[in-house]
Amino acid sequence: MRLNVITLFPQMVSDALSYGVIGRAIKQGVIELVLFNPRDYAQNKHNTIDDKPFGGGAGMVMMHDPLFRTWQDIKNKGESGPLVFMSPQGQKVTQKLCNDWSELPALTLLCGRYEGIDQRFLDGYVDEEISLGDYVISGGELAACVLIDAVARQIKGVLGAEESAKTDSFMTSMLAPPQYTRSELLGQSGVPDVLLSGNHKAIAEWKSQQALTVTKQKRPDLIAGTSGD
Ligand SMILES: C[S@@+](CC[C@H](N)C(=O)[O-])C[C@H]1O[C@@H](n2cnc3c(N)ncnc32)[C@H](O)[C@@H]1O
Incomplete structure (x- = not known):
């Protein structure tokens, strides 16, 4: 482009x-x-x-x-x-x-x-x-x-596969779910067990559930479809 x-x-x-x-x-x-x-x-x-x-x-x-x-x-x-x-x-x-x-x-x-x-x-x-x-x-x-x-960001080839925009906030009527990563200070404390389970189906379900929860909390207008966007 x-x-x-x-x-x-x-x-x-x-x-x-x-x-x-x-x-x-x-x-x-x-x-x-x-x-x-x-x-x-x-x-x-x-x-x-x-x-x-x-x-x-x-x-x-x-x-x-x-x-x-x-x-x-x-x-x-x-x-x-x-x-x-x-x-x-x-x-x-x-x-x-x-x-x-x-x-x-x-x-x-x-x-x-x-x-x-x-x-x-x-x-x-x-x-x-x-x-x-x-x-x-x-x-x-x-x-x-x-x-x-x-x-x-939406043009093919701009983001690598590891940086996909598909799960970003606003790509659907949902915000993105929370993320966790390695911490030497905190270890795995506070990380939801499911993310450490290796069970991809359960992880995907947890992510969509969290996306819904976060959206309801922070931007209920997106779900109601009243954001005007
Ligand atoms: C100081 S502003 C002029 C504002 C203008 N006097 C008015 O009140 O509509 C100078 C330029 O900044 C840009 N600009 C200022 N606010 C903007 C905004 N919210 N979104 C996009 N461009 C903006 C526009 O290109 C604008 O011509």
Whole structure:
């Protein structure tokens, strides 16, 4: 999958995605991360990409023209997929959305900065607005990285068999069951006997029972189907 990111801080995105399973997938070419800086498309002496808002008000606004040229270039260079604006005003990211988008050949994420982006660019070219949640952060980069990580985990070849996403929380209407591992300080004390039994059928039953218990305790809305996701 090709992931284009339009950002004034490309290093922030490439650094954040350089770790763990996602970093490995990028290195191995399972996902292709391509960064575009609107400043490279500014076409003026000072590479200006922002200006004061018409009508006054605090802060600066990202200008239409550099973003327009960036988007044209992305489309000319190959697969662009839908253009997604990371925005507090958008639909919230859900596991279902990430699963669905992991099937796409490409996706382009637009990271806002300052007070936001000239509405004419958003109206003209953005296909979807996607939010991390009902709060405002200083730029779209962290939101884009969260979305990329959650989408990329679902792409075949990104997680090894030992890191399967199938049993993760939200892949069904259940949260994941608790996990235990070796401790020199605690020994096997507190570990449910069934997990040490070697009985795979009993272990699988225990895990689904625990997933149900944990979900009832922490997120009963998921079982009732009222989470709104
Ligand atoms: C300081 S915010 C601008 C917020 C804008 N003035 C508003 O109130 O809707 C700058 C950029 O950060 C990103 N951003 C902020 N909060 C976000 C959120 N909850 N989810 C996704 N992106 C967000 C957006 O790209 C936004 O354009």
